[in-house]
Amino acid sequence: MPNQYFGDYITVLVFMAVGAIIVGGAVVAASLLAPNHPNKTKSEIYECGINPVGGGWSQSHIRYYIFALLFLIFDVEAIFIFPWALKVESFAEAGMGGFIFVEMVIFIVILLLGLVYAIRKGVLRWE
Amino acid sequence: MIDYHALAPELILAGTVMAVLIVDMLPVRKHWTAVVGLLGLFATVVPILTLGFCESLDFCDYSGSREMFGGSYVIDAFSLALKGLFIGSAFVAVLLSVGYLESNRFWQGEFYFLMLASVLGALVMASSRDLVTMFVGLELVTGPTFLMAGWRKGEARSNEAALKFFIIGVLSAAVLLFGMSLVYGVTGELTFTGIRAGSVGVLDGDLSGLFIIGVLFTILGFAFKVSAVPFHFWTPDTYEGAPTPVTAYLSVISKTAGFVGLLAICYLAFGEVTTLWGTGLWVLAALSMTVGNLIALRQTNVVRLLGYSSIAQGGFILVPFGAAIAADVTGSDLEEAFFATVTYLVIYAFMNLGAFGVVIAVGNRLRSAEIKDWAGLFSYAPGLATMLGLFFFSLAGIPPLAGWFAKFVMFRSVLASGSGWAGALAVVAAVNSVIAFYYYSKVVVSAFMEKVPDGVPVAEIREQRTAPSLQFALVLTTIGVVVIGFYPTLISGLAEAAKTFASGF
Numbered sequence: 088m089p090n091q092y093f094g095d096y097i098t099v100l101v102f103m104a105v106g107a108i109i110v111g112g113a114v115v116a117a118s119l120l121a122p123n124h125p126n127k128t129k130s131e132i133y134e135c136g137i138n139p140v141g142g143g144w145s146q147s148h149i150r151y152y153i154f155a156l157l158f159l160i161f162d163v164e165a166i167f168i169f170p171w172a173l174k175v176e177s178f179a180e181a182g183m184g185g186f187i188f189v190e191m192v193i194f195i196v197i198l199l200l201g202l203v204y205a206i207r208k209g210v211l212r213w214e
Numbered sequence: 215m216i217d218y219h220a221l222a223p224e225l226i227l228a229g230t231v232m233a234v235l236i237v238d239m240l241p242v243r244k245h246w247t248a249v250v251g252l253l254g255l256f257a258t259v260v261p262i263l264t265l266g267f268c269e270s271l272d273f274c275d276y277s278g279s280r281e282m283f284g285g286s287y288v289i290d291a292f293s294l295a296l297k298g299l300f301i302g303s304a305f306v307a308v309l310l311s312v313g314y315l316e317s318n319r320f321w322q323g324e325f326y327f328l329m330l331a332s333v334l335g336a337l338v339m340a341s342s343r344d345l346v347t348m349f350v351g352l353e354l355v356t357g358p359t360f361l362m363a364g365w366r367k368g369e370a371r372s373n374e375a376a377l378k379f380f381i382i383g384v385l386s387a388a389v390l391l392f393g394m395s396l397v398y399g400v401t402g403e404l405t406f407t408g409i410r411a412g413s414v415g416v417l418d419g420d421l422s423g424l425f426i427i428g429v430l431f432t433i434l435g436f437a438f439k440v441s442a443v444p445f446h447f448w449t450p451d452t453y454e455g456a457p458t459p460v461t462a463y464l465s466v467i468s469k470t471a472g473f474v475g476l477l478a479i480c481y482l483a484f485g486e487v488t489t490l491w492g493t494g495l496w497v498l499a500a501l502s503m504t505v506g507n508l509i510a511l512r513q514t515n516v517v518r519l520l521g522y523s524s525i526a527q528g529g530f531i532l533v534p535f536g537a538a539i540a541a542d543v544t545g546s547d548l549e550e551a552f553f554a555t556v557t558y559l560v561i562y563a564f565m566n567l568g569a570f571g572v573v574i575a576v577g578n579r580l581r582s583a584e585i586k587d588w589a590g591l592f593s594y595a596p597g598l599a600t601m602l603g604l605f606f607f608s609l610a611g612i613p614p615l616a617g618w619f620a621k622f623v624m625f626r627s628v629l630a631s632g633s634g635w636a637g638a639l640a641v642v643a644a645v646n647s648v649i650a651f652y653y654y655s656k657v658v659v660s661a662f663m664e665k666v667p668d669g670v671p672v673a674e675i676r677e678q679r680t681a682p683s684l685q686f687a688l689v690l691t692t693i694g695v696v697v698i699g700f701y702p703t704l705i706s707g708l709a710e711a712a713k714t715f716a717s718g719f
Contacts, residue, residue, distance in 0.1 A: 092420075092421060092424070197232065200232060200235060200236070203239065204235055204238075204239060207239040
C-alpha cells in the first residue's frame with residue numbers, strides 16, 4: 088500500500104469511473120434502442136408551446152449587471168457583520184469593546200465610500 | 215496589542231487610496247488625484263525611514279525585527295528595503311502616467327486609485343511571512359493591474375492585453391494555490407518558519423513526494439508572475455497592448471512583487487529543500503535569459519523589445535537562486551545569492567522605469583514605437599536620445615552605469631559557490647549578456663547614427679515639450695542610474711542589511 092492519503096483517492100476514481108459508465112451506457116443504449124424519425128417540428132427548440140422568436144443572443148441592460156455587483160458587495164458586508172455582532176459582547180467583557188467597534192466602523196466606511204462613489208458617478212440613475 | 219508604528223506605511227497608503235477616490239468625486243480638476251497620490255506616497259516614506267533608523271531615534275525604543283500576528287507579519291530590514299523600493303518605483307510610475315493620461319484623455323481618478331491599491335498589495339507582500347497573507351498580498355497586487363492593462367478602452371489591442379493577462383493571472387493564482395494547499399496539507403503549518411520546521415519530518419516520511427510537488431507548484435505559480443520562460447507567453451502581448459506607463463508598472467513593481475514572494479518562500483519556507491528549488495530556478499533562469507534574448511533580437515518595436523528584454527532580465531535576477539543547486543551549498547553562499555537578487559531588483563527598477571520613461575516621451579512625439587522610425591533621434595531630440603543610450607547601456611550592463619554592478623554581484627554570487635552547475639549557469643549568463651548588448655546597442659546606434667526617415671515632422675517635434683512630470687521622472691531615474699553606477703555602496707548597504715534574512719542556514 089502506498090499510503091492512506093493516496094488510498095483515499097481510489098474511492099474517488101472508482102466513483103468517477105462508475106458514473107461515466109452509467110451515463111455513457113444510458114446514452115449508448117438510448118441511441119441503439121430508440122426509434123429515430125426526425126422532422127422539422129421535432130428539431131425546434133421547444134417541441135410544444137410558443138414558437139421561438141429572434142436569435143439565441145439577446146441583450147439585457149448593463150445596469151442590471153451593476154446592480155448585481157452592488158448587491159453582491161453589500162450582501163458580503165452583511166455576512167461579515169453577523170459573526171462580528173455575535174462576538175461583540177465577549178470582546179467588550181475583555182475590555183476591547185472600543186477597539187472592535189472602531190474596526191467595524193472602518194470596514195463599513197470603506198464600503199460606504201464605494202456606494203457614494205457609485206452614486207456620484209451616476210450608476211444608480213435609471214433613465 | 216497592535217504595533218501601529220510598524221503598520222504605519224500600509225495604513226498611510228490605505229488612507230491615500232481612499233483619499234484619491236474622494237478627490238475623484240469632488241468637483242475639482244482630475245490631476246489633483248495624481249497630486250494627492252504623490253503626496254501620500256511621499257508621506258509613506260516617513261514611517262519607513264523612522265522604522266529603518268529606529269535604533270538611533272529617541273522616541274523609538276525597539277531593536278531588531280518586529281513580529282506581529284503570530285509571526286505572519288514581520289517588519290525587518292528586508293521588508294523595509296523592499297517597501298522603500300516599491301514606494302520609490304510607484305512614485306516614478308505615477309509621474310510617468312500623469313502626462314500620458316492627460317494628453318490621451320483617459321480616465322484619471324480611478325487609474326491612480328487602482329495603481330496605489332496595487333502598490334499597497336506589494337507592501338503587504340514584503341512583510342508577509344505566511345502563505346495566506348502572501349496570497350492576499352499577491353492578489354491585491356495583481357487584481358487592479360488587469361483593469362489598468364485595458365485602460366485604452368476603445369483599442370482592440372489593449373482589450374486583448376487585459377484579457378490575456380487576466381486569464382494567465384487567474385491560471386497562475388490557481389497553480390500557486392494548489393501548490394500552497396499541498397504544502398499546508400502535508401506540513402500542517404501556514405507560517406514560513408513553521409513550514410520549514412515541519413518539512414524536516416515530512417521529508418523523511420511517506421509524504422515527501424507530495425511535499426516536493428507542492429514546492430514545485432508554488433514556484434511555478436510565481437514563475438508566471440515574474441514571466442520566466444516557459445511561462446512568459448502573456449508578457450509581450452500584454453506589454454505592447456497596455457498603456458506604456460502600465461507596462462512600466464507591470465515590468466517593475468508587479469514583477470518585483472513576484473520576486474519578493476519567491477525570495478521569502480524559497481529562503482524561509484523551503485529552506486530544507488534548497489537543491490530542489492535551486493534546480494528548478496536554475497532551469498528557469500537559463501531558459502528565460504536565452505529565449506528572452508534570442509527573441510528580442512528580432513523585434514522591430516521598442517515596447518516589444520523591452521518586453522522580451524524584461525523576460526531576459528528576469529532570468530538574470532533568477533541566476534543567484536540557481537547557486538543553491540549545489541548539494542553542499544553553505545549558508546554564506548545563500549546569503550550572497552540573496553544579496554545579489556535584492557541588489558539586482560533595486561537597480562533593475564531604476565533602469566527599466568527610465569527606459570520606459572524615454573519610450574513614453576519619444577512615443578508621444580513620434581506616435582510610433584517602431585525602431586526604424588526612431589532613426590536619427592539624436593539630431594532633433596538630443597536630450598532624449600542621450601537618455602535612451604544611458605538606460606539601454608545600463609540594461610546591457612556597461613560600466614560605469616548602474617547595470618554593471620547588478621551584473622557583477624550576480625556573477626559573483628554564482629561563482630562564489632564554486633560548484634560546476636552554478637559555474638555553467640554563469641557561462642550561460644555571460645553569453646546572454648553579449649547577445650543582449652547587441653540588440654540594446656542596435657537601437658541606440660540607429661538613434662544616434664542613422665539618417666532621419668522621410669515623413670518625420672522634425673520641425674514640429676522640436677517645438678514639443680515633454681510633460682514636466684515626465685521630465686521629473688526621467689531626471690530621477692537618470693540620477694539613480696549614474697550615481698549608483700559610481701557609488702554602488704549606496705545600494706549594497708541596503709541589500710547588505712536585507713541579507714540577514716537568509717542567515718538561517
